[in-house]
Amino acid sequence: MASDTTQCCPPQTKPSKPNVPHPPAESTGYELKGRYEAVGSYDKVYTVGPEGAKHALVVVYDIFGFWETTLRGQDILATNLGTTKIYVPDVFRGHPFPKDRDGDKDELKKFFGGTAKLDDRLPEVVEFAKGLKNEFETVSLMGYCWGGKLALMALASDKVFCCGAVVHPAMIAGEDGDDLSVPLGFYPSMDEPKDVVRRIHEAMQGKPFREKCGYHLYDTVHHGWAAARADLKDPENKKQYEDVYRRLGEYFACAKSK
Template identity: 65%
Template sequence: MDEREPDRIEKDGTDGNCCPPQSTSNLSKPNVPHPVLDPEGYELQGTYEKVGKFEKVYVTGPDHAKHALVVIYDIFGFWETTQRGSDLLANHLLLTRPTQIYMPDVFRGHPFPKDKDGDKEELAKFFKTTAKISDRLPEVLEFAEHLKEKFDTVSILGYCWGGKIALLSLSKDQPDPTPFCCGAVIHPAMIAEEDGKNLAVPLGFYPSMDEPIDVIKSIKKDMEEKDFGKKCDFHHYNTVHHGWAAARADLKDPENLKQYEDVYQRAADYFSQCC
């Protein structure tokens, strides 16, 4: 990361706008994000383990896997629908590319509280401390290097805030080559045109209807023009809101459930061949 990188990173999200409002998905409430719902009692298939320097990591998938996938959650941390997505990915990949999935507790037990959702002042504080990108990004990269001691290949998936972490981890601006052979983002926050221009490895890009369409188009164009463009994947989930696949998922809503299931199958297909 060059000397300018921390300043550039911290300009993203510290204003409390990491999650795009429902400007497109809910015209009746154009200035608020989609709500976070309470857990419904899904039984997790994985376990919590100490891995590397993280005391708590959600691990799911077969022990014999040779491919590891690092999943970076959204600002709400461990959440039933987010972890359920990792279980789905692990199951989908069993026959095509057995993968062990690691979701590290990068917030170390202090995710953004649900009852403060929509409070821009509190979110801004959160981004300057617990979720400070220039602090968390090096930890994620170090975690990936640790996994590379055990696995042949390591990739990354991120949602919302975690999507920005994933995009930056795949950038050619890093001082060392990225430890990830490929990556994917689902409804990522704070996306910028440079995220596409700086890609060093294949990307699966799955934005919602709430991310800025001009930036979506720019990143898609840059993906297609890369030498590894044919290994990239893109689908615009323009019928669902930002957060539909993670903590803001409403699986009682038929369209949300349909696209939730679709994106995890699509992401599995992508990770089975991206590197």
């Protein structure tokens, strides 16, 4: 069954409030290690990682855009990888989904039909990555939530990326794993549909590059635990937040190698 791309974050399996996603994180005053700069066609790109790196990782954020907990994760990942430069382009061009409209299905539908229209944003991200290939030996891709769906589409339709990963992806469908052309790191939460997760995982295992793929089901944390919806005051969320960035570092270190 195809996914409904007019919807996004699934409600919590174990909700604090019925039928709504976990709320976005509040700022903690964390000081970012990277910087914003203009790169390619984007006026604002968060970058972190060493100069002279041979591998670039393009990261597509969730519907809330440049969120503190999302970018903090990139700082951790850059440290874990060491030899990778991370790029988080502002694919929404300064217009992320407003926090105060979270859960409003009508507003989400408008957002996915315009600013976050996958068919429009996907080619822009691919072109951005092509530009990076002029500077780096390899380029990979990672996405969260809405960005996870975009990443799955890119990894099935284009050979720009050497590998990719998705963390608590939204709007996933069983066939999302069928046409993968490169290794995938797949890290769903307890809230993604279990039958769809199972089917994508099975498709990964049938690929010739299956040994380079990564998979872990985070069945103790909610959708969004590694990005804008992270609750780092919660001990289990913090534990699994740190764990997924460790796993991502290990996965990309292996999968990006030729």
